[in-house]
Amino acid sequence: MLGLKLPTDPRWVNIVEKNISEILTDHAFCEQKATSTAISLIVSFPEYTDLVQEMVALVKEEISHFKMVHDLILERGETLGRDRKDDYVLQLLKFFPKGGSRNTQLVHRLLYAALIEARSCERFRLLSEELEDKKLADFYRKLMVSEANHYTMFLSFARQYGDDLAEVNQKWQDLLVFEANIMKDLGTNETVHG
Numbered sequence: 001m002l003g004l005k006l007p008t009d010p011r012w013v014n015i016v017e018k019n020i021s022e023i024l025t026d027h028a029f030c031e032q033k034a035t036s037t038a039i040s041l042i043v044s045f046p047e048y049t050d051l052v053q054e055m056v057a058l059v060k061e062e063i064s065h066f067k068m069v070h071d072l073i074l075e076r077g078e079t080l081g082r083d084r085k086d087d088y089v090l091q092l093l094k095f096f097p098k099g100g101s102r103n104t105q106l107v108h109r110l111l112y113a114a115l116i117e118a119r120s121c122e123r124f125r126l127l128s129e130e131l132e133d134k135k136l137a138d139f140y141r142k143l144m145v146s147e148a149n150h151y152t153m154f155l156s157f158a159r160q161y162g163d164d165l166a167e168v169n170q171k172w173q174d175l176l177v178f179e180a181n182i183m184k185d186l187g188t189n190e191t192v193h194g
Contacts, residue, residue, distance in 0.1 A: 008122060008123060012126065017131065021078055022191065025073070027192050028073065030193075031066035032062075034116075042055045058153075084191075088186055092182060096111075110154045111175055113150075115175055115176070120147045120193070125140075
């Protein structure tokens with residue numbers, strides 16, 4: 001369903017389980033960044049009314065996910081750690097050339113967002129199936145469904161706003177291949193994408 005070209009090695013969950021605090025901190029900041037992305041799309045493309053409407057709803061949902069993760073951190077008697085760079089996203093954002101028409105820029109941003117959500121969904125599925133902590137496993141199962149919905153929404157918008165559907169679909173496939181190459185070197189950290 002997600003179209004990812006390289007699945008995460010299930011042993012990644014073993015790395016995560018050794019330091020749940022780290023994945024929760026990273027996850028909290030991923031939710032905050034997803035909120036920021038939705039706000040940025042509203043600010044950058046206000047004339048796309050249906051996109052703005054969906055992004056407003058997404059901001060509310062993503063910030064509520066941030067609160068849910070933060071509450072879990074507090075329940076564990078911990079505090080939110082500091083944000084760190086996301087090597088996955090930094091590498092991914094190098095794929096499309098900078099510039100181009102506003103429409104092209106929008107499509108590229110939507111494709112990036114779709115892929116980040118797809119990979120998050122895949123990682124949350126693994127956590128929901130493999131974590132020994134059943135409360136956390138259930139938590140990630142619920143969030144997995146949200147991530148899948150976000151992935152399909154962003155991809156649908158990219159296809160809707162693209163000038164040429166075949167071109168958008170080709171860009172999506174090329175981005176998936178690029179992402180698979182990035183993933184070959186990741187999966188060794190207790191982070192959502194790393």
